[in-house]
Amino acid sequence: MKRIITISREFGSGGRELGKRLSDELELPVYDHEIIEILAEEKKLAPEYVGSFSEKSFPLQYAATIANRFSVSYPVSSQQLRLISDQEKLIRKLAEHDCIIVGRAADVLLSGENPFNIFVYADMKSKINRCLERAKPDENLSEGALKSKIKKIARERADYHALFSDSPWGRKESYTLCVNTSGCEIKNLAPALAKYIESWFEARK
Amino acid sequence: MKRIITISREFGSGGRELGKRLSDELELPVYDHEIIEILAEEKKLAPEYVGSFSEKSFPLQYAATIANRFSVSYPVSSQQLRLISDQEKLIRKLAEHDCIIVGRAADVLLSGENPFNIFVYADMKSKINRCLERAKPDENLSEGALKSKIKKIARERADYHALFSDSPWGRKESYTLCVNTSGCEIKNLAPALAKYIESWFEARK
Numbered sequence: 001m002k003r004i005i006t007i008s009r010e011f012g013s014g015g016r017e018l019g020k021r022l023s024d025e026l027e028l029p030v031y032d033h034e035i036i037e038i039l040a041e042e043k044k045l046a047p048e049y050v051g052s053f054s055e056k057s058f059p060l061q062y063a064a065t066i067a068n069r070f071s072v073s074y075p076v077s078s079q080q081l082r083l084i085s086d087q088e089k090l091i092r093k094l095a096e097h098d099c100i101i102v103g104r105a106a107d108v109l110l111s112g113e114n115p116f117n118i119f120v121y122a123d124m125k126s127k128i129n130r131c132l133e134r135a136k137p138d139e140n141l142s143e144g145a146l147k148s149k150i151k152k153i154a155r156e157r158a159d160y161h162a163l164f165s166d167s168p169w170g171r172k173e174s175y176t177l178c179v180n181t182s183g184c185e186i187k188n189l190a191p192a193l194a195k196y197i198e199s200w201f202e203a204r205k
Numbered sequence: 206m207k208r209i210i211t212i213s214r215e216f217g218s219g220g221r222e223l224g225k226r227l228s229d230e231l232e233l234p235v236y237d238h239e240i241i242e243i244l245a246e247e248k249k250l251a252p253e254y255v256g257s258f259s260e261k262s263f264p265l266q267y268a269a270t271i272a273n274r275f276s277v278s279y280p281v282s283s284q285q286l287r288l289i290s291d292q293e294k295l296i297r298k299l300a301e302h303d304c305i306i307v308g309r310a311a312d313v314l315l316s317g318e319n320p321f322n323i324f325v326y327a328d329m330k331s332k333i334n335r336c337l338e339r340a341k342p343d344e345n346l347s348e349g350a351l352k353s354k355i356k357k358i359a360r361e362r363a364d365y366h367a368l369f370s371d372s373p374w375g376r377k378e379s380y381t382l383c384v385n386t387s388g389c390e391i392k393n394l395a396p397a398l399a400k401y402i403e404s405w406f407e408a409r410k
Contacts, residue, residue, distance in 0.1 A: 119377075121377065121378070123378070170377075172324075172326065172375075172377045172383045172385070173326070173328070173385075175383075175385065176385050177382065177383065177384060177385065178377045178380075178382065178383035179382060180377070180378075180380065180381050180382065183409060184405065184408050184409065185408055188404055188405075188407065188408035189401070189404055189405065189408065191404070192397065192400040192401040192403070192404040193401060195397040195400055195401075196394070196397040196398060196400075196401055198397070199393055199394055199396070199397040200389065200393075200394065202393065203389050203390055203393035203394065204388060204389065
């Protein structure tokens with residue numbers, strides 16, 4: 001059975017680190033920011049430009065174009081629409097082989113693969129602390145500014161997810177396991193989590 | 206560090222079995238139905254009577270009596286109110302030592318112990334199948350009747366939980382781990398889950 005793992009995550013909860021650590025534990029490739037880099041390379045575009053559409057809020061009309069219900073009446077360039085579509089194709093292509101994909105609505109896009117869908121979350125204090133620990137020396141973000149950023153990114157991810165699914169981003173019923181990382185170091189949780197994921201795939205053989 | 210594990214669970218999702226299996230894996234006592242039996246024995250009451258108040262819907266006025274805001278204006282006997290209060294005391298007493306407690310709002314009652322709170326859930330089809338597999342030969346419950354029963358018990362548990370907490374029963378933010386058991390045998394998941402719980406307690410030492 002193919003082993004596809006998707007990781008949805010709140011900003012600051014350690015989802016990216018969990019992806020890397022599960023990749024080491026399970027010996028599977030992980031695609032997170034790499035998706036932006038591959039797309040930028042393929043399309044000869046700046047990674048920053050691609051990144052600005054990779055998992056951001058987007059006019060909900062795009063969902064309608066997918067359903068072919070009515071045409072886009074929003075000032076969105078065809079290149080921007082194509083990028084989202086290209087990202088979707090790339091995710092499906094990557095998932096032809098066992099892998100871990102972080103974010104970008106992969107849980108919905110790959111539902112036909114029967115993936116192990118993780119949602120990683122934490123309380124606000126833990127998320128702020130995690131961001132502060134990892135901030136660059138010149139960032140100087142206040143706790144208030146970080147809180148706003150965390151909330152803004154949550155809204156963007158929820159909006160992006162809504163392009164592909166009626167089930168809200170973060171609703172536990174859509175995930176195989178919801179992991180609260182509050183007060184925990186990801187490195188201490190990853191090995192046992194990898195074992196759990198292996199058991200789950202074994203159990204469904 | 207004390208190891209208290211609470212298991213909240215949707216009816217039919219395998220929470221009771223998970224409690225027993227984690228008890229074996231972690232060598233900790235588990236209290237589920239046992240709570241009713243201990244209370245019935247202490248109070249010299251029929252277990253069936255005690256069980257009818259142990260985790261059921263209950264006039265929300267009880268919450269107000271806890272807060273001492275106003276008196277009860279509901280036809281509830283003092284014995285019934287005392288039973289809920291006695292159950293709360295018993296749960297706190299059991300949690301003086303490492304243990305696993307299933308249901309009965311233990312996640313809220315024991316929040317001061319920094320417990321590992323699990324929420325076990327599954328899709329409706331899996332819950333119905335699980336109930337059918339475990340039904341007594343003379344039960345003869347239709348799928349429709351089972352679905353109604355599953356929904357009714359969910360409402361009762363949510364109501365009972367609301368006596369003690371403003372955070373809704375099943376809201377993932379209140380739990381350390383939310384485990385979706387759809388399509389899985391609990392026995393295949395329990396060993397790795399026990400390892401994850403051990404890691405979590407280690408990580409928080």
